[in-house]
Amino acid sequence: MATDTTTLPEAANSDTGRPSTIDIVATPMPWREAPVARQVGVIVALAAAVAIGVAVALWSQEPEYTPLFAELAEADAIQIGEVLKNSQTEYKIDMASGQIMVPADKVRQIRLQLASQGLPANNAVMGLEILNEKQDLTTSQFIETARYKHALENELARSISQIRAVKAARVHLAMPKETIFVRERQRPTASVVVELMPGRVMADDQVQAVVHMVSSSIPSMTPNDVTVVDQTGRLLTDGAANEAIGMSGKQFEYTRKIESNYADRIVQILEPVVGLGKVRAQVTAKMDFTQEETAREAFDPQGRVVRSEQLAESESDRSMPVPAGVPGALTNQPPGEGTTDPNSAAAQADETQTTGSSTRNATRNYEVDRTVSYRRGGQAGIDRLSIAVVIDDKVVMITPEPTAAEAPAEGEATAAEGDAEPVAAPEPVATRQSYDDAELAKFERLIKEAIGFDEMRGDSISLINQSFLEEKIEPLPEIPIWEREWFVPLIKQTLGGIFVLVLLIWVIRPTVKALLSPPARIMQINSTVDADGMVGEGDLADSEPEDVSPRELEFDEAGRLVDPEEEARQRALNNQLSYARSLIEDDPARAANLLKVWLQGGNPAAGASL
Numbered sequence: 001m002a003t004d005t006t007t008l009p010e011a012a013n014s015d016t017g018r019p020s021t022i023d024i025v026a027t028p029m030p031w032r033e034a035p036v037a038r039q040v041g042v043i044v045a046l047a048a049a050v051a052i053g054v055a056v057a058l059w060s061q062e063p064e065y066t067p068l069f070a071e072l073a074e075a076d077a078i079q080i081g082e083v084l085k086n087s088q089t090e091y092k093i094d095m096a097s098g099q100i101m102v103p104a105d106k107v108r109q110i111r112l113q114l115a116s117q118g119l120p121a122n123n124a125v126m127g128l129e130i131l132n133e134k135q136d137l138t139t140s141q142f143i144e145t146a147r148y149k150h151a152l153e154n155e156l157a158r159s160i161s162q163i164r165a166v167k168a169a170r171v172h173l174a175m176p177k178e179t180i181f182v183r184e185r186q187r188p189t190a191s192v193v194v195e196l197m198p199g200r201v202m203a204d205d206q207v208q209a210v211v212h213m214v215s216s217s218i219p220s221m222t223p224n225d226v227t228v229v230d231q232t233g234r235l236l237t238d239g240a241a242n243e244a245i246g247m248s249g250k251q252f253e254y255t256r257k258i259e260s261n262y263a264d265r266i267v268q269i270l271e272p273v274v275g276l277g278k279v280r281a282q283v284t285a286k287m288d289f290t291q292e293e294t295a296r297e298a299f300d301p302q303g304r305v306v307r308s309e310q311l312a313e314s315e316s317d318r319s320m321p322v323p324a325g326v327p328g329a330l331t332n333q334p335p336g337e338g339t340t341d342p343n344s345a346a347a348q349a350d351e352t353q354t355t356g357s358s359t360r361n362a363t364r365n366y367e368v369d370r371t372v373s374y375r376r377g378g379q380a381g382i383d384r385l386s387i388a389v390v391i392d393d394k395v396v397m398i399t400p401e402p403t404a405a406e407a408p409a410e411g412e413a414t415a416a417e418g419d420a421e422p423v424a425a426p427e428p429v430a431t432r433q434s435y436d437d438a439e440l441a442k443f444e445r446l447i448k449e450a451i452g453f454d455e456m457r458g459d460s461i462s463l464i465n466q467s468f469l470e471e472k473i474e475p476l477p478e479i480p481i482w483e484r485e486w487f488v489p490l491i492k493q494t495l496g497g498i499f500v501l502v503l504l505i506w507v508i509r510p511t512v513k514a515l516l517s518p519p520a521r522i523m524q525i526n527s528t529v530d531a532d533g534m535v536g537e538g539d540l541a542d543s544e545p546e547d548v549s550p551r552e553l554e555f556d557e558a559g560r561l562v563d564p565e566e567e568a569r570q571r572a573l574n575n576q577l578s579y580a581r582s583l584i585e586d587d588p589a590r591a592a593n594l595l596k597v598w599l600q601g602g603n604p605a606a607g608a609s610l
Helices: 036-060 075-085 104-116 128-132 141-161 205-217 239-274 344-348 437-451 487-516 564-586 588-600 604-608
Strands: 065-067 100-105 168-172 187-198 226-230 277-290 293-321 353-375 380-392 396-397 429-433 460-465
Touching: 036 344, 065 104, 075 100, 075 104, 100 104, 141 187, 141 205, 239 277, 239 380, 239 437, 239 564, 380 437, 437 460, 437 487, 460 588, 564 588
Parallel strands: 187 226, 380 460
Antiparallel strands: 065 100, 168 187, 277 380, 293 353, 396 429
């Protein structure tokens, strides 16, 4: 450390006998000679200031962090942490949620890097790719079947996970062994466990889609053989209940479509007349979803056709004697003997009776004209419609008439044409007016014709004219400055810069300045020495150094800067002090009297003569 250079007045030669004054200026204390506590304190303060400044600078430059993955298994988190550490990628772990946080501007890049290494691994299940793995020659058929089954389950789980509401899925297949006996065959079954997204539910049509997709992927499996369960253990495939709920949902949706269609018809037919946005319509439909099936069988007797016919005819002749004589025993005689005499035969013919018979049978088969008809009622029917329509007032442009103050007074001469500027006509004013009954009746007829109004069905309509309130569209509030993306990083950098600047100006700079230029206490010793070497007036006193001029300095053996002249004066002073001590030791009484005179403010010379 440099020594303060001062020019001291030249000391008087002791041979002249004149008093001389010796001024001694103390040099500043070097750093190596400072107390250890001070050195340690300065070093600690300086190191703390630098550390705080560096920490604030790093904090101001710290990027914004965002989660790398929203949901991540612990095993995947460990592997991802190792990959990020090996690649020297900045990341940190949120102590509250345990998520891995990375800089927001590097999220996509890091995800692509992890995906190239197959991470997260738990989210990437292997499907049929497992069959591409090398197999040993000793692999049994059971292992091959189990591996194929596992691959099929993973493929189905992949497909189910594509549904938006599903976060993850697992599929379990129960596939019985194939057999050639029909009576011993069993149908395969499947169970599906789905993990839904937080706050999401699976709609009935989505559940049915999963059921049909799984059943269609496995031979001989029917939709009734598939069971779907969510992560809470709730059964999603309750056949009868789901069917009833599904029908109710479809009926409700169909009803809403009918009502919306009718309301749109009303708005489309009235808006060109009353204006855009000046009509509101609501339709309520009472639907009949009863289904009827009718079977009818009719016969037409006039439209018969002979399909087959069978006829059978037979004839027979027979002669018998004519009964004659008196009834009794004589008539009950056998006939007489036969004869060949013609006369006798003719005579006998007169006495006999000839009889004959014929039979005819006909069997006809007709093709009956038979009509069988089946009739099934429609899916839905409208029982009743209720229509409510509100129309806004119409806007009419009306030109106001000039007031009496604006009209010229009677008898007042008007200005000649061209002498005065023409007066501008008043501008039309928009005025809202209600529709009259005739116009409302026209609108009602239009509505009835547009929707197919049926009074026999019980339809009703209500049409009113009412002034609409003006819709005030409030502008979107401007995003405050403190909520914008650039605000927080800018504030961090600004505060960090200000803090570092304050630290440099008010902490580090004064510390370094004090370290390099410590304060020095300047002592001036004015000694008056007579010819005998006695100390005279102006013994020891603190005084300010006089104006000095620079002198050459030297280094002593200890490596300190010293002034040769200062060393000479110091030696002279030491000699004088040694002489004074010797006088005190030789004559203590005289020295005591001298001190009393000095303390009482007397003349040191008089005290010295004592």
